[in-house]
Amino acid sequence: MTAKSVNLTLYRWAGAWGPFKVNIPCGECSLTIDVITDTLKTELAGIPVELEIKDWLSQWWKPLPKGGWHAPIVIVDGKLVSQGRALNRGVLTEAVIAAHVEKTEVEGNHLYGKATCPHCVRAKSYFEQANVDYTYHDVVKDSRALYEMLGRVKPIVGPKTPITVPQIWIEGAYIGGADQLGKKLGLDVEPNRERGQNSMTSRPSLKPA
Secondary structure (H helix, E strand, C coil): CCCCCEEEEEEECCCEECCEECCCCCHHHHHHHHHHHHHHHCCCCCCCEEEEEEECHHHCCCCHHHCCCCCCEEEECCEEEEECCCCCHHHHHHHHHHHHHHHCCCCCCEEEECCCCHHHHHHHHHHHHCCCCCEEEECCCCHHHHHHHHHHHHHHHCCCCCCCCCEEEECCEEEECHHHHHHHCCCCCCCCCCCCCCCCCCCCCCCCC
16 A cells, blocks of 8 residues: 655744744744644654644735634645644544545454444454454544544445444455454354444443443
């Protein structure tokens, strides 16, 4: 797979335009740079990102078509994701991964799930029975896994369809859930007595904790 870089642009409160010049540093711009730098090293490690930092006052008209007018302005692949405040790393992670999944395809075998999901446990057992290696992604503990799963599944099932776990790929091809995996591997599929219920929460409760 040839990965294509995600373009990340930050317009900070700096620069000059005609007789006007920014003399006071922007604390939230500095925080945003720190958030970007750390997030690229952690949550977004391995995703190719090209970062550009530009002085807003020197180029104030460039982000306007995207709706950006108040530094710090953060744009990911041409889409405005934040402005006027220090960047939220979760917003950055979600935006970069959304752009990344549009440019790349899944390779290998993957299971996106969570520890408390019985269907995820069942799907794991199907892989093991068939002696098929796979990569497991916990969407509760790993925000990157959650955003990647949603980014890849929504275009397939539709934006209004609720996404449950597990979500499974075999050799880069989207399979679906545990039942589909069992059938794909030629195994006996256990009856799913909770069919249609949301597996993102194992035992939903309306009572406050």
